[in-house]
Amino acid sequence: MSGARPGNPGHHAALALGDDALILAQRLGEWSGHAPELEEEVALANIALDLLGQARALLSLCGDEDELAFRREERAFRNVQLVERPNGDFAHTIARQLYFSTWQELLYGRLAGGTGPIAALAAKAVKECAYHRDHAEQWTLRLGDGTEESHRRMQAALDALWRYTGELWQPVEGLDVDWDALESAWRAGVTGVVTRATLGVPEGPQSSPWAAGAGRQGVHTEPFGRLLAEMQHLHRSHPGASW
Amino acid sequence: MSARPAHPTGAAAREAELRALAGSVPDPELPQVSLAELGVLRTVRATGPDRVEVELTPTYTGCPAIETMAEDVVRVLRERGGVAEVAVRTVLAPPWSTDDITAEGRRKLAEAGIAPPRPGRGADGPVPLELGIRCPNCGSADTALLSRFSSTACKALRRCASCREPFDHFKEL
Structure with a gap:
């Protein structure tokens, strides 16, 4: 695949989007055995599986998928910080899903019209993203417009993750996208759901002065190291292990 | 057209036979349905007397069944189709649909x-x-x-x- 050698824009884009999908898949996989109900456990695992499939396709454009997933150091990952944020309570997981899947569906929808391997993957994956976004919307409505406690927690989760959303508009080299229009569409989509859920759209900054907004440059938040340790330790301890 | 192989009809018939064989492989997770019926078998192409290239497309990007499907297609084309060399590729475009x-x-x-x-x-x-x-x-x-x-x-x-x-x-x- 000639468009994805290290250093060129195609490689950069595939790595960024591949890392987003890989890291969020890993986070969602952490719910296995812990989700609030069986159906939800299956749902989160299915979403994780979709994302893992996207990650494999995208990282394979950049090199050996296992090598990239299991042998890179923290600073070499290019995912947005939003996807590495810990699962928190269920509301935090749903808020992360709402912010990310709304963005991903809009972005892939735009990329699907292009040419090349990333466009092909986007055209395929955008249909899956629609289900992920729908899942996050249904839960946002249910929790926001639910009990006093679920409302409070859902609002707290939306607020806590808000400052990681600014990074989603940072242009990714190699992707021909109108990022301002993407941001407007995302804001309209999220505002619609949050309002219907009787919740408030957070008003704070969408980045923080210290690190938020730097995942694409390889700067990650503190919990990311522990995520990588768990994800990579088997491969590093037993290279080439299979079953 | 003059550059086509000497026995185009025979080659086409052979390809159709191999396609039917590959298409008859049951889906590993929904064994009631074959790969042809599921619509995931895209192409079967004989690239030489003993070589066949197969293209499969996944239902979902992360569908883990695709690897088993590929293994099953290789096995059936070898054992029942008598093909020595089978290469299976996964393609994403155009995206699969339930249609x-x-x-x-x-x-x-x-x-x-x-x-x-x-x-x-x-x-x-x-x-x-x-x-x-x-x-x-x-x-x-x-x-x-x-x-x-x-x-x-x-x-x-x-x-x-x-x-x-x-x-x-x-x-x-």
């Missing part, structure tokens, strides 16, 4: 207790409304969604209000 499932495939899904997908969802269409999905056991239209995600990525879990049985629905993609 690619044949009428026969739909019938078999329903027979196996899985409500088939409703036809005609465009690539850019919204997540479909949950109306009009009939219970594969008793035929009642009075069914409700339990979860959008079920035993595999391609199915949703529903329950019939008439016969009270839960069932899988192959959701539209």
Whole structure:
């Protein structure tokens, strides 16, 4: 695949989007055995599986998928910080899903019209993203417009993750996208759901002065190291292990 | 045209035979349905007297069954097709859709207790409304969604209000 050698824009884009999908898949996989109900456990695992499939396709454009997933150091990952944020309570997981899947569906929808391997993957994956976004919307409505406690927690989760959303508009080299229009569409989509859920759209900054907004440059938040340790330790301890 | 092989008819017949063989492989997770009926077998091309190239497309990007499908296709083409060298490639474009499932495939899904997908969802269409999905056991239209995600990525879990049985629905993609 000639468009994805290290250093060129195609490689950069595939790595960024591949890392987003890989890291969020890993986070969602952490719910296995812990989700609030069986159906939800299956749902989160299915979403994780979709994302893992996207990650494999995208990282394979950049090199050996296992090598990239299991042998890179923290600073070499290019995912947005939003996807590495810990699962928190269920509301935090749903808020992360709402912010990310709304963005991903809009972005892939735009990329699907292009040419090349990333466009092909986007055209395929955008249909899956629609289900992920729908899942996050249904839960946002249910929790926001639910009990006093679920409302409070859902609002707290939306607020806590808000400052990681600014990074989603940072242009990714190699992707021909109108990022301002993407941001407007995302804001309209999220505002619609949050309002219907009787919740408030957070008003704070969408980045923080210290690190938020730097995942694409390889700067990650503190919990990311522990995520990588768990994800990579088997491969590093037993290279080439299979079953 | 003059550059075509000397026996085009024979080659085409051979390809059709191999295609039928590969297409007859059952889906590893839905063994009632073949790969041809599921619409995931894209091309079967004889590239030499003893070499065949096969293109498969996954239902969902992360579908883990695709690797088993590839192994099964290789095995059947070797053992029953007598082909020494089989190369299987996974292609994503154009994206698979539930509209690619044949009428026969739909019938078999329903027979196996899985409500088939409703036809005609465009690539850019919204997540479909949950109306009009009939219970594969008793035929009642009075069914409700339990979860959008079920035993595999391609199915949703529903329950019939008439016969009270839960069932899988192959959701539209």
